[in-house]
Amino acid sequence: VETPEKVAFYNINVLKEETLRILIISIFLIIVLLYFSIKWISSPILDLTEAAKNIGRSNFNSKVNIKRNNELGLLGDAFNxxxxxxxxxxxxxxxxVETSPDxxxxxxxxxxxxVWNRAAEQVFGYNKEEVIGKDITESGILADCIIEINKASPVHRKSVECIGFRKNGEIFPIxxxxxxxxVNSSVVSTFILRDMTEKNEILEKLEESEAKSRSIIDASNDAIIVGDEDGNIILWNPAAEQLFGYKKEEVLGRGFDQLIVPEEYRHIPKEAYRRVLKTKKLAREGHIxxxxxxxxxGRRFPIEHTASLFEIEGRVRVxxxxxxITEKKEIEEELRKRNKELQETYYRLKSLDTLKRDIISNVxxxxxxxxxxxxxxxxxxxxxxxxxMIKDYLKQVKNALIRMEYVVEDLLEVSKLDxxxxxxDMSEVDIEKIIDEIIAMKKEIAILKxxxxxxxxxxxxxxxxxxxxKHILRDLVDNAIKFNKPDGExxxxxxxxxxxVKIVVSDTGIGIPEDKIDMIFQPLTQLDTSTRRAYSGTGTGLxxxxxxxxxHKGTIEVKSRVGEGTTFIITLPQ
Known part of the structure; x- marks a missing residue:
């Protein structure tokens, strides 16, 4: 018969064993659960790690398939x-790279x-399949450039010129x-190359063109000046040096308006430049x-100029x-004078034609x-x-013939150049006797007048x-009587x-307008047709x-007032 104590210990032992069993099973289950939990969590992480490694191996199509509604799912979506x-x-x-022109x-x-893009194919003549994977040194396409490459620093962006070799053996500048x-512990060198053949040809042509332009500018007979947007001189050719007297070194960088424009006109180019900067247009461009x-x-002189505007890299140049045109102006002035003389000659000839008819009629x-x-x-x-009576008639005939003789004498004298x-021919002359003869000769005409x-x-x-x-006094007294007024003197x-000696002949006649005085000494001239009709004469006398x-080496002076009379003053040296 078991005692109660034994039974109690037995139950306790059974409970311990059962508890231990449950504990072992629980631990096992926990371990299993932890294993699957860790695997469930680490699997997408391992997938992400592997995908990242594939991308590092240049497999850029690697993606992950994480169907989770948690942070791992979001991480997978972000990765993809x-x-x-x-x-x-x-x-x-x-x-x-493929569309690059370089x-x-x-x-x-x-x-x-x-890497070998399409432009590289065009430049060197090799297809991509012919060169990918081949050694660039052995290919020889950049043999001349290898020296420059070896000199370069790990990062070199400065442009370098060298020689390249095409597939057909042609050598060209690069x-x-x-x-x-x-990249991934591997050094990658990238070259950007440009075929300089066309550019060099253009540069050569530009240099040739610039040389020609420079020679044309330097050889030009006209002054050529180029100003910047501030009006400062940046080009001054030899003709400008000769024209204005300044050497090129004296003017470059200085305002041309302060050097070659008279002070009172300097505001004109300044205002013009302000308009140019504002409108990018030049008023009267191309006009002379x-x-x-x-x-x-300091000397001033006439010039003609033309200006044009252009831009270089957005900067205005004039x-x-x-x-x-000093000589041109002198020629123009001479032409104006000649033209005026021709016009005067034309009108003189025209008037002479009229005069010819009048002379024929008058004479x-x-x-x-x-x-x-x-x-x-x-x-x-x-x-x-x-x-x-017969004697008196003969006297009148003689006077008529003498008058005709005077007319012929005057015509002969005036026809002479000098x-x-x-x-x-000079002698001592009794001037009083000559005057008395003239008075006697003109007495009858004077009485009639x-x-x-x-x-x-x-x-x-x-x-x-x-x-x-005697000829002088006869003509002067004749005119003094002819153009006098009744009861005149x-x-x-x-x-x-x-x-x-001064000989003065004055009258109280009709007088001569001031603007007509110079005309009276012109051959075959009377003041107007009305005078010619009213008073006889050929116009040759004066x-x-x-x-x-x-x-006689003398002079004649005329003083006259219209309506009051005229005075002729003759001065003769003795």
């Missing part, structure tokens, strides 16, 4: 989106070509830049403009071409009138029996040619004045008078 973005960027990069070549650390980067230039020594009248008178008196005398008086002739003689003898002096004076006085 990153892969998509990466692929899209890679595609853009590839498109950019040749792009990449090589790995062993020098094997890994401009390239390159860089070295480390006349202006005044200023030389270094080109001015200038020329000295015919002056000659035919005494002829008619003489003929009439002769006809009457032929039937006259009274001796005194009246010549030789020293041997109602004119009184007076004389005032302070010098009776002068040195002159007697016949010529004619005064003849002779007086000594220093070493000269022209002959002036020639005779000048032949």
């Amino acid at each position: 989106k990153m892969v998509d973005n990466l692929n899209e960027n890679i595609k853009k990069y590839i498109d950019l 040749a792009i070549i990449s090589v790995d650390k062993k020098g094997r070509i890994v 401009e390239f830049s390159f860089s070295k980067t480390e 403009i006349e202006a005044e230039g200023l030389k270094k020594d 080109v001015a071409i200038l020329r000295d 015919s009248h002056e000659i035919l009138t005494p002829v008619t008178l003489a003929k009439g008196f002769i006809d009457v005398a032929m039937y006259e029996k009274e001796p005194d 009246v010549e008086i030789r020293p041997e 109602g004119v009184i002739i007076k004389k005032k003689i302070n010098v009776s003898k002068i040195k002159a040619n007697g016949d010529k002096i 004619v005064l003849i004076e002779v007086k000594k004045e220093g070493s000269n 022209a002959v008078v002036k020639k005779i006085i000048e032949a």
Whole structure:
């Protein structure tokens, strides 16, 4: 029979065993649960790790398939989106590389070509399949450039020029830049190359063109000046040096308006430049403009210039071409004078044509009138029996013939270019006697006109040619009577004045307008047709008078007031 104590210990032992069993089972279950939990959590992480390693191996299509509604699911989606973005960027990069106008070549650390774009195919003539994976050094396409590459720093972006070799063996100039980067512990070198053949040809042509332009500018006979947007001179050719007197070194960088423009005109180019900067347009561009230039020594001279506007890299430049037109202006002035002279000659010839007709009419009248008178008196005398009457008729015939003789003499004198008086033709002349003869000769005409002739003689003898002096006085007294008024007066004076003798003939007649005084000494001239109709004469008298006085080395002066009379003052040296 078991005692209660034994039973109690037995139950306790059973409970311990049961508890231990339950504990072991629980631990086992926990371990199993932990295993599967860890595996459930670590599996997507391992997938992400493997996918990341694949991307590192350039397998850019690696994605993960994590169907979780927790943080791991969100992480998987973000990873896959990153892969998509990466692929899209890679595609853009590839498109950019392939469409680049420059040749792009990449090589790995062993020098094997890994990138060869379409531009590289066009530049070198090799297809991508022919070069990918091949050693760039052995290919020889950049043999001349290897030296520059070896000199370069790990990151080199400066452009370098060298020689490239095409597939067909052609050698051509290259401009390239390159860089070295480390990718997955591997160095990749990338080259960006440009075929410089066309550019060099353009540069050569530009240099040739610039040389030609420079030679043209330097050889130009016209001054060529280029100003910047501030109006400062940046080009000054040799012709400009010669034109303005400034050497190129003196003007470059200085405002041209302060150097070659007169002070009072300097506001004009300043305002023009302000408009140019504002509108980018030049007023009257290409037009030839006349202006005044200023030389270094301060002399002013006429110029003509034309200006044009152009831009270089957004900067305004003004080109001015200038020329000295001093000679042109002188020629123009001479042409104007010649044109004026031609016009005057034309009108003079035209008036001479009219004058010719008037002269023929007038001279015919002056000659035919005494002829008619003489003929009439002769006809009457032929039937006259009274001796005194016949004598009087013959006297009238003589006067008519003398009048005709005077007309012919005046015409002969005025037809001569000059009246010549030789020293041997000069003698001491009784001027008072000559004056008395003239008064006697003109007495009857004066009485008929109602004119009184007076004389005032302070010098009776002068040195002159007697016949010529008589001719002068006859014409002057004749005009003084002819153009006088009824009850008028004619005064003849002779007086000594220093070493000269003055002969003055004055009247109280109609006078001469001031603007017509110079005309009266022109050959075959009367003031107007109304005068010619009212007063007879050929218009030769005063022209002959002036020639005779000048032949005596003397002068004649005229003073006249219309309606009051005229005074002729003759000065003869003794």
